[in-house]
Amino acid sequence: MLVKQVPDPEAIVKVKSDSELEIENKYFTNFFDEIAIEAGLKLKEKFGGKVTVLTVDNKKVDALRRGIAMGADDAIQITDPALEGSDQFAIAKALAAYLKDKPFDLILAGRQAMDDDAGIVGPAVAELLGIPHVNTIIGLEVDDPKKEVKVLREVEGGKEILSCSLPALFTCQKGLNNPRIPQVMNVMKAMKTQIKKVDLAALGLNAADAGSQAAKIKVQKYLSSPKRPPVKMIKEDFPENVKSLVKLLKEEAKVI
Amino acid sequence: MALDFTFTEEQEFFRQMVRDAVNRLIMPRVAELDEKEEFPWDLWKEFAGLGYLGLRHEEKYGGMGTDTITQMIFYEELARGSCGFAMATIMQILMGTYFIARFGSENIKQRILVPAIKGEKIGTICFTEDQSGSDLGGTRTLATKVDGGWRINGRKQWITNGPIAEFCTCMATVDPKLGLKGLNFYLVEKKTADQDGFVPGQRLHKLGSRCSVTGELVFDNVFVPDENFLGEEVGKGIQYAGEILNEVRVMTGMNALAIAKEAMQDARQYANNRIAFGNLISKYQLIREKFAKFWAWYEASRTYLYKCAWMIQNKVPCVNECMLAKYHSTEMCMYAVEEAMRIYGGNAFCSEYPPQRYWRDAKFLLYGGGTHEVLCDYLGRIYCKD
Numbered sequence: 001m002l003v004k005q006v007p008d009p010e011a012i013v014k015v016k017s018d019s020e021l022e023i024e025n026k027y028f029t030n031f032f033d034e035i036a037i038e039a040g041l042k043l044k045e046k047f048g049g050k051v052t053v054l055t056v057d058n059k060k061v062d063a064l065r066r067g068i069a070m071g072a073d074d075a076i077q078i079t080d081p082a083l084e085g086s087d088q089f090a091i092a093k094a095l096a097a098y099l100k101d102k103p104f105d106l107i108l109a110g111r112q113a114m115d116d117d118a119g120i121v122g123p124a125v126a127e128l129l130g131i132p133h134v135n136t137i138i139g140l141e142v143d144d145p146k147k148e149v150k151v152l153r154e155v156e157g158g159k160e161i162l163s164c165s166l167p168a169l170f171t172c173q174k175g176l177n178n179p180r181i182p183q184v185m186n187v188m189k190a191m192k193t194q195i196k197k198v199d200l201a202a203l204g205l206n207a208a209d210a211g212s213q214a215a216k217i218k219v220q221k222y223l224s225s226p227k228r229p230p231v232k233m234i235k236e237d238f239p240e241n242v243k244s245l246v247k248l249l250k251e252e253a254k255v256i
Numbered sequence: 257m258a259l260d261f262t263f264t265e266e267q268e269f270f271r272q273m274v275r276d277a278v279n280r281l282i283m284p285r286v287a288e289l290d291e292k293e294e295f296p297w298d299l300w301k302e303f304a305g306l307g308y309l310g311l312r313h314e315e316k317y318g319g320m321g322t323d324t325i326t327q328m329i330f331y332e333e334l335a336r337g338s339c340g341f342a343m344a345t346i347m348q349i350l351m352g353t354y355f356i357a358r359f360g361s362e363n364i365k366q367r368i369l370v371p372a373i374k375g376e377k378i379g380t381i382c383f384t385e386d387q388s389g390s391d392l393g394g395t396r397t398l399a400t401k402v403d404g405g406w407r408i409n410g411r412k413q414w415i416t417n418g419p420i421a422e423f424c425t426c427m428a429t430v431d432p433k434l435g436l437k438g439l440n441f442y443l444v445e446k447k448t449a450d451q452d453g454f455v456p457g458q459r460l461h462k463l464g465s466r467c468s469v470t471g472e473l474v475f476d477n478v479f480v481p482d483e484n485f486l487g488e489e490v491g492k493g494i495q496y497a498g499e500i501l502n503e504v505r506v507m508t509g510m511n512a513l514a515i516a517k518e519a520m521q522d523a524r525q526y527a528n529n530r531i532a533f534g535n536l537i538s539k540y541q542l543i544r545e546k547f548a549k550f551w552a553w554y555e556a557s558r559t560y561l562y563k564c565a566w567m568i569q570n571k572v573p574c575v576n577e578c579m580l581a582k583y584h585s586t587e588m589c590m591y592a593v594e595e596a597m598r599i600y601g602g603n604a605f606c607s608e609y610p611p612q613r614y615w616r617d618a619k620f621l622l623y624g625g626g627t628h629e630v631l632c633d634y635l636g637r638i639y640c641k642d
Contacts, residue, residue: 028272065269181280184307187273188320191266233534 001040001053002095002109002122003033003067005060015222029063032110034179035172039140040108041071047144052076056091058083061195069182069190080200085212092124094210097203100129107169111136126169134162136173270326274333277306282337289338289467290613295420296467304375309348313357317365318373324569331507335514339617340467342511347416348372350507352379354500355425355441359486364443368423380421382412382473390630393435397475399428399442405481408442411474418471419456422446430490439493443484452479464616502568505578505625509561509585512621516592519614520550523596546595557585576638579631586621593618
């Protein structure tokens with residue numbers, strides 16, 4: 001399961017400079033990734049096997065701890081100073097490098113991270129590994145003996161059922177399941193779990209393969225949301241005030 | 257380098273997990289729980305299933321044996337939701353099972369504590385009577401030694417979870433003339449066809465904390481075996497009560513932090529959207545001052561409460577400190593909810609807006625662990641002696 005810790009929607013985000021954001025230290029696990037973890041755990045409960053949660057992050061490991069608290073068996077953090085400034089493609093490269101020689105049947109990820117909303121990492125990992133990929137699934141049915149999967153996804157005006165062979169990668173959409181709330185016993189276990197760390201050298205990558213050097217996309221400029229315009233008080237009496245209001249709505253607000 | 261104000265990474269993670277459980281299970285139902293004024297059995301079962309009721313108990317009975325700081329983090333996060341549900345839950349975790357875990361025989365622990373941690377048996381503690389509450393020395397419920405056990409006679413009031421409790425830890429005196437020195441704790445179960453026990457009396461309808469059910473318990477010549485005496489020797493009850501009261505006071509302060517913060521966060525959002533005289537009301541200095549004062553008092557309260565939690569955890573004597581912290585934090589909470597009411601203006605006075613609920617819930621915190629009149633009288637006396 002590919003997971004990411006993202007800023008809480010309530011966190012205050014400010015533009016610090018053209019290329020840097022200042023984000024309040026309030027993070028939570030990307031909700032779509034929780035759906036992916038839940039889907040993995042449901043398959044484990046049905047067929048056995050192991051669920052591993054994997055992240056690329058130099059600082060925040062709570063998404064991994066949440067995975068353990070929900071019931072995952074292992075947690076891996078890919079971390080290296082050279083990863084700073086990575087874009088989605090560089091992140092995918094690191095994940096694929098870790099996964100390429102690991103035995104797995106299925107990789108699940110959230111449909112997109114709720115911070116950058118890019119939705120690139122999951123499909124990019126599948127491409128790099130050369131395995132089938134379907135995005136935004138809302139249904140998942142595994143035929144374990146045949147190593148085949150049927151997935152359901154919403155399309156314009158309806159739904160479609162797709163099938164493919166395993167191993168495969170799917171990104172998960174709201175509606176696939178309701179992620180479980182971790183039991184406190186598992187929370188305590190997660191608090192004590194030693195997160196396994198892997199650096200770029202262990203993945204056979206070097207600094208030029210990751211971070212800002214390898215980034216295919218560069219942020220040119222961050223722009224703040226426009227501030228709410230000041231309130232305009234209409235001080236005339238009736239009926240002049242109505243006339244003025246209509247004029248403003250037509251000419252300034254351009255809503256009528 | 258001894259002074260350290262940081263939570264560990266693990267504690268922060270624990271807080272996030274509790275917050276998340278509260279956000280998903282309780283927050284969407286807060287107004288409904290308050291309005292219905294009924295114990296939410298469905299929510300209780302779901303929440304108990306997460307295992308938090310065993311937070312402070314030993315692992316061999318199904319608990320987690322967490323440290324005091326972690327427990328306080330839990331209390332702070334839990335009370336962000338429904339104050340009533342927090343009260344019912346904390347009664348089960350802390351007061352309702354404390355003496356059973358501390359003094360109960362193995363048989364009692366298996367029979368009472370284990371199902372209590374699972375949420376299957378609801379428990380409570382009984383201090384208050386019609387003429388005693390903060391004045392524990394005025395306890396009149398009488399425990400008389402008889403062959404093989406004790407007979408208990410009296411009525412207890414203001415018992416959180418009382419109407420739904422299957423067991424209670426009852427404070428009773430062997431002789432009212434002994435005052436504080438006559439007090440002891442007894443495990444008493446609810447009366448059934450097969451066993452003697454307490455009978456629930458009248459239920460109280462409260463201003464706030466409304467989904468925790470509160471009422472009277474009647475002890476009519478109830479026989480309990482010697483095994484149900486919870487203590488090492490007769491007359492030490494007040495000493496034991498002192499142990500738990502430190503935790504109860506800091507816990508109450510944690511609840512106050514939660515209510516105050518929620519109330520002021522709502523008020524901030526309101527002030528940042530409400531326009532008066534052509535400006536957002538958050539632009540006016542008199543409104544800003546309310547937030548500034550709250551912020552200062554809130555941070556002071558929070559820091560001091562966690563210091564007290566640290567003292568309890570490290571077994572540093574802290575009776576006075578815990579009283580001070582409880583007093584300060586619940587008064588801070590009253591300030592916050594009162595000012596939140598004012599920031600909302602007339603809208604605060606209708607049930608469609610949340611400040612009135614925070615205000616009603618905050619009031620509930622003033623009494624548990626000692627009224628402020630009793631606490632301040634004591635603290636003032638101690639201070640003047642110094």
